[in-house]
Amino acid sequence: MRKKVKIEFGKILPRTKPSRSQETETPSEPASGDEEKSAKLVAVKCGRPEFDITFRTIKLLTAMSLSLIILCILFSLKLFASSIGIRKHLGQYINMVSEGDGSKLPVLQAIPVLCFFLVDVAFVFFIFKIFDRKKQNKFNWFLYILLMMSVALICITFILLIVVLSHVYSENEGLHNGIVEAMNNYSGNSLYKKRIDRLQIEFQCCGSKKYDEWYNIKWYDTSLVKKAATDNTQGNTPFSCCSISSIFPCIHHNIETTGKAYLYTPEQNLSISTKGCYDGLRKKTKEVGWSIVGNLVLFIILQVALVICLRFLQTAHYAKNRFEGHSRLYTVWLFGCASAGKNLTVVPPEPPPVPEELMS
Template identity: 30%
Template sequence: MAVLKVKFTKTKRDKLAQILWILNWVSVVSGAILFSLGLFLKIEIRKRSEVMAKGDVNSVPNMLISVGVIACIINFLGGKICYDCTDINKFNRWKMVMLPYIVCTFCFTFCILVGGIMCYTMRNELEESLYLGLRDAIKFYKDTDIPGRCFLKKTIDALQIRFQCCGNNGFRDWFEVQWVSVRYLDMASRDVLDRLKSNVDGKFLVDGVPFSCCNPNSPRPCIQYQLTNNSAHYNYDFLTEELNIWIKGCREALLDYYTDIMRSIGITVLIIWCFELSVLTGVRYLQTAMSNVLLLGDPQSDSEGWLLENSFVETAKYNISVIKNLGKANQISSVSGINDPNMNVQTVNYGQETVPTKSIPTT
């Protein structure tokens, strides 16, 4: 029994073909939107590539760009097919192409759904990439004279000012790295030498942060050094001075920024997927209805269209049997290749069974 069977008159078939022709052109625009969203996300990720570790964070934008290009091509072809379906003679030329086209469109529509879901599932990969990238960037903050790292200081400072954040997880991350270059340290100073000798790695560690961590909303001048020493500053308590520097870590700030972008993109992609699915459904009805017109032989007659010719269970069983038959055919061909070509095979009947026997080769 056919699934979701609908009866079409000649007028309804023509209207369906015309509507689908328009919708396919709209789908070309939606494909361009997918391409633009993927390109926008890729550019946004590349802007902060210096503070991201290499990973699969580009998988979502690459997926959207690829799906967008394929959408433009497939829907352009679908518009041409639907336009020709108003004429039975022109449809006859597309009859052999329609089913493969529908199968390819179904796979492409499924890829759109996957792309939309990926926008909501890549948060963990993005968080790990930001954590590792920011950790290394902060570590090399002082290396302004080393090629390949000389712009990291500018990148980190601009990042902390732009996103109102400090450090990787928080401002205390700056306490664990030497972020002041050796060229700006007075090696004749006893205080500097004591700090260099105070840890095993010989680093100049201070309980201070770069200027870009300062919060301009603070009512007092920004305190960058000796942040945890209350006695070093007048009327100061580092536990209550929340406005002095940014409290939020840059990993959290960037993660929220990209999450908002991908959430918006994901909603748009899912809306496009629903639209593409409706177009695919209409094309399937048009294909089955026009095929039945060819069987009837009268272009003016009514015809029936459906999504599946048989029920879901019967269709699944048929496809499984086809796959099994293909597997058996491969096994038989592999076994027949092992047989000796000089051996003659005879069959002997035993009741209802036929047993193959091998005869001795004749010389």
């Protein structure tokens, strides 16, 4: 016969021996603090990689992001200044003989760098905004848009790298034709004369592809020279063709004739530059082009690292549109998106079974 137990408020019930059915049933314990922290607040659709991080990791990601932004901004300023230097030096000489071609390489480097600079400055503003204690829905959305813009700029920069390489390895006959045109106008136009002289002295070159191209050009005022001396079959070039590296006196008249003066023989002590300006400009263009490619590749690596760090911050902030300190874990992912209805309901633990004594 079952023992009746009287239930009175404020009194302790006598302890009874549990039945076998009660021994087999293990009551579920309430969720601990760690389990409550690990409860997901967002459902990720096809998220790769997806994991939970603590607020300490959030602060580490923030410090890394700010450091990368500062580094990217400084590097972008350096590359922009480098573009100006390329335009003033190599670009200026190319534009002397081929208008507009000298601006292509510096522009191909400056445009993506300037765009990244503006995006990185905006990143700094939104990083500080997402740490506001109030919910910042729109700032998380703006940060996501900036990330997509940065990814698009990275893809565009890769395309520009191909354009740079194709430009530096193209034949560019327009450059050769421009040099020849400036040579033909050497005697009648002081501007062309100045350009050719500067080009040949700076790059230690003579003519477009070879120095003997000057032999068929009236590059001097024939009225100032005796008629007998106007024969160019023996070779005459402007003084700017003289080679700085030559240890012999510069002979730029009658180059092909052996002379008693200075014991000159063209086979042994030719004192003018034998390299053409076209080849000199192309060689310098390749060097500058590869330096641009190297700088942009390094810049892309820094931007990719920055995008990864900021993407983790943006997804961690997405669940509640604010950071709540160390009170919970934060779900982050790199690829994928959150499914509809991002805030998941945390299922409470089941209550323990009621003892049989209370049921009677």
